[in-house]
Amino acid sequence: MAPSDQPVIDMDHLRSWIGREDIGAEVLSEDLARKYHAMFDMPGAPPTHGAAVPQLIHFCLAQPAVPTSGLGADGHPARGGFLPPVPLPRRMWAGGALTFHGDLKVGDAVRRVSRIADVALKEGRTGPLCFVTVEHRVAANGTLAIEERQDIVYRRADAGAAGKVPPAAERGAFVKPMTAGTPLLFRYSALTFNAHRIHYDRPYATEVEGYPALVVQGPMQAALLCTYAAEIRGAPPRRFAFRGLSPLFDTDAFALHATADGEGLKLWTAREGGPVCMAAEASW
Structure with a gap:
């Protein structure tokens, strides 16, 4: 421009x-x-x-x-x-x-x-x-x-x-394989009353906004990571923060990763061989 x-x-x-x-x-x-x-x-x-x-x-x-x-x-x-x-x-x-x-x-x-x-x-x-x-x-x-x-x-x-292509994400001490196909993206958009078209309208996402596929919602990735943190520690965290770094798409097989960080956890989502998509921190 x-x-x-x-x-x-x-x-x-x-x-x-x-x-x-x-x-x-x-x-x-x-x-x-x-x-x-x-x-x-x-x-x-x-x-x-x-x-x-x-x-x-x-x-x-x-x-x-x-x-x-x-x-x-x-x-x-x-x-x-x-x-x-x-x-x-x-x-x-x-x-x-x-x-x-x-x-x-x-x-x-x-x-x-x-x-x-x-x-x-x-x-x-x-x-x-x-x-x-x-x-x-x-x-x-x-x-x-x-x-x-x-x-x-x-x-x-x-x-x-x-x-510049971001480096591949490290593998966490805890890893949970995931998929986020079109039905899951649609259901999450419906429950959150979110009509942003990049999450369910493939022609719009690819032809108008230029993505290779539908974009997995950042808040949904955060929800998955927060629930995973509670699953690992056996109790829900008191504080949770997250930040989007790279897009994740509905065609990607990916995983939730976590590793200890003092008394808390560092967590992230990434597809195999890909960069960190969503990074998060949880503490109790």
Whole structure:
């Protein structure tokens, strides 16, 4: 993209979104717990009323419900509502960090309060990157259960152009082989009410955004890693952070990896011979 083609990014205007809030509420139903359990092929019976649910299931709860007519060409809500109207076309969930104060349980009345905390412009290797930081507070029956920071990045359409190939990921001390075919991607998008087309519309993903296949959702990879951390240690972590490094596709066989890091765990996803896709840290 030539400099004359660069979009005009009015940071004063975008930063005027700082402080905006969005609030949602939903009861954590047995139906959602059952579907989440089935989606990930979890062992045993799904949790019933009063039982704790897997961490990060709240990504499926109280999500904004923008009318279909209010979606942009990529399937995301049109810009300029809760999120600022960043004039860069590609939007991705870059990562996040969570502190868990207690379990969410089936039957809980869950309330989410989301706030725009920061909007910052940086210059990346492939051009401008605009980062929007969203803070979420999730309460269960009026008691704070989760504090979360969400990092959203906006970039140019051609910012994924070929560059230096990242090194192959190391093998963890714990390894769990996985696949993420089209049905799983579709189910996760449905449960999270996420219409971003790169996760289910193959012609759009390959012909418009230039990916080789459908993109595996970053939050879903984070959910798999967080559940794996709890499986390894026998208890859910108190803190969990994750960051997307390379895309993972529905055609890839991949694995969850973990290794001890002091009292915590470092975790990551990677396809065989490929780079780290999602990196995470869990601590108790």
